[in-house]
Amino acid sequence: MNNVISFVRGSQIRPINESDRICYVIQPFIQEVLDRFIESHNLGTAIEQAATKHEEVAKKFFDINYSNVEESFSLKQEFLFPQENPLLALHYSNTLFPSFLGKSGTKIIKDESILPDIHNLLYLCAQSNLSYDQICQQISEPTIELLDKLIKCSIVKEREHQKSSVPPETPGVFRLQHAGLLYRTKTTGILVDPHLHSNYGIPQLKSDISRAQLEGSVDGILISHPHYDHWHYPTLMMFAPETPIFVPKVPRATIMCEDMEARLKSLGFTNVIAVDWYAEPIAIGDIEIHVLPFYGEQPLVPEFARPIHPDLRNWGNTYLLRTEYYTSWFLIDAGQEPMKSMFEVAEYVKEKIGTVDLLLSNFQPLSYNSIGTNLSGWGIDIVANLLSNPQIFSVTNKEEGEYVALLGPKGVAKVCAIVGAKACLPYAHSWAEIGQPGVNDEQLIAQVEAELKNLGASTQVIPWKIGDGYAVKNGEVRDLAILEGALS
Ligand SMILES: [Fe+2]
Numbered sequence: 001m002n003n004v005i006s007f008v009r010g011s012q013i014r015p016i017n018e019s020d021r022i023c024y025v026i027q028p029f030i031q032e033v034l035d036r037f038i039e040s041h042n043l044g045t046a047i048e049q050a051a052t053k054h055e056e057v058a059k060k061f062f063d064i065n066y067s068n069v070e071e072s073f074s075l076k077q078e079f080l081f082p083q084e085n086p087l088l089a090l091h092y093s094n095t096l097f098p099s100f101l102g103k104s105g106t107k108i109i110k111d112e113s114i115l116p117d118i119h120n121l122l123y124l125c126a127q128s129n130l131s132y133d134q135i136c137q138q139i140s141e142p143t144i145e146l147l148d149k150l151i152k153c154s155i156v157k158e159r160e161h162q163k164s165s166v167p168p169e170t171p172g173v174f175r176l177q178h179a180g181l182l183y184r185t186k187t188t189g190i191l192v193d194p195h196l197h198s199n200y201g202i203p204q205l206k207s208d209i210s211r212a213q214l215e216g217s218v219d220g221i222l223i224s225h226p227h228y229d230h231w232h233y234p235t236l237m238m239f240a241p242e243t244p245i246f247v248p249k250v251p252r253a254t255i256m257c258e259d260m261e262a263r264l265k266s267l268g269f270t271n272v273i274a275v276d277w278y279a280e281p282i283a284i285g286d287i288e289i290h291v292l293p294f295y296g297e298q299p300l301v302p303e304f305a306r307p308i309h310p311d312l313r314n315w316g317n318t319y320l321l322r323t324e325y326y327t328s329w330f331l332i333d334a335g336q337e338p339m340k341s342m343f344e345v346a347e348y349v350k351e352k353i354g355t356v357d358l359l360l361s362n363f364q365p366l367s368y369n370s371i372g373t374n375l376s377g378w379g380i381d382i383v384a385n386l387l388s389n390p391q392i393f394s395v396t397n398k399e400e401g402e403y404v405a406l407l408g409p410k411g412v413a414k415v416c417a418i419v420g421a422k423a424c425l426p427y428a429h430s431w432a433e434i435g436q437p438g439v440n441d442e443q444l445i446a447q448v449e450a451e452l453k454n455l456g457a458s459t460q461v462i463p464w465k466i467g468d469g470y471a472v473k474n475g476e477v478r479d480l481a482i483l484e485g486a487l488s
Contacts, residue, residue, distance in 0.1 A: 003158045009208060029058060088108070090106070117139065120138070122234070123238060169186045175427055177432075179193040180193055185323045189217040195235055213487060222289070228381045294317050298337045299385045304395070316334065336407070343418065346414075363409055420459075
């Protein structure tokens with residue numbers, strides 16, 4: 001099939017909502033607080049000095065009682081708990097072109113009622129099997145204008161049909177970029193935390209996984225938590241509105257965790273699933289999905305173990321998938337927080353569900369007291385996370401490892417030992433070329449292996465690369481092996 005519309009390599013779409021806009025406005029002030037803290041080692045003094053320099057932002061957005069600066073410093077309630085968080089714009093660009101060629105643009109969203117139309121446009125383009133004319137017949141006049149702009153900016157273009165590259169009838173799990181996974185049975189596919197044509201990708205990548213490669217292989221999507229390296233709704237808009245999408249249940253929307261269910265509904269999704277942890281499993285095709293807690297990765301440290309308000313939480317889910325061919329639990333960035341940890345969830349899994357064939361986790365020992373003081377290396381969502389517990393500013397430059405909010409190698413090994421995992425695979429270690437391992441995979445795998453040995457656990461750690469699969473051999477149930485370059 002020739003001349004169908006498809007997304008172009010290097011194209012990126014970035015959403016900006018109202019809370020993001022606020023974070024962009026206040027980020028220089030927060031960076032100033034951190035810079036001043038490095039000089040003075042006094043948080044109160046640092047906040048006062050930064051507030052003098054950024055007077056307007058400090059007054060408009062923050063409560064500061066100057067007789068007790070350190071403890072009173074807070075983003076104002078109306079911004080911590082926004083009543084609404086409208087999507088303001090979708091910025092698009094193709095990073096493979098030099099900026100002087102002007103391959104970028106912004107779709108300003110004046111009225112959110114247009115979002116289902118934009119969703120429909122992205123979905124029609126994503127399938128890589130419709131011509132320009134066929135797409136135009138299915139969208140409104142203003143959306144045709146947007147399609148023309150996307151073509152002009154090399155976000156999508158007419159080209160030869162790109163085939164799906166997911167191996168047919170191959171049950172297993174496939175490693176996409178960063179935290180993206182594709183679970184397959186012979187008939188059903190579940191996509192996890194996808195980032196396709198995303199602004200989080202590395203612009204210089206020579207190879208990547210495109211949306212077209214996954215066409216026909218996705219029957220449901222699971223979202224783990226609202227951090228922006230896991231929650232990229234332009235990617236989700238590349239899938240059909242009726243696609244079942246699981247999201248964490250958010251009791252109250254905050255600046256650090258939007259109501260993901262409401263967001264997806266505003267984009268036109270009709271089958272959004274936000275259930276309680278430990279709810280009855282839900283089946284998509286022949287995959288049974290258990291929604292389990294996501295403890296850990298809160299902006300908390302032992303010194304400052306409570307947020308300004310208990311609703312300021314990084315709400316998330318971990319998911320356990322049961323299929324005829326394997327059972328897999330993936331832990332994402334979950335770990336430990338001062339009051340709770342994934343070890344208790346592991347005990348539940350052991351008791352109620354039994355042995356886990358494949359356990360997948362981020363292996364990095366990350367913590368909020370070791371993220372450093374340079375905000376430019378993080379997504380804009382880090383500003384909102386830090387502001388849920390601003391006293392944490394005084395410990396962000398501590399040595400790594402003093403307090404670990406994720407599991408780290410020790411915690412991953414412990415969970416494997418509790419649930420009797422047969423295999424453990426690393427993921428969510430950032431973006432890389434197809435065929436390359438994630439960042440620090442090698443060292444982290446060695447560390448997990450050493451910890452497993454200490455515990456006397458028989459779990460095998462499986463090295464794999466971006467684009468690889470870990471799939472059943474010759475149709476044998478529970479006998480899996482690496483399928484190199486499965487998605488290339
Ligand atoms: Fe995270």
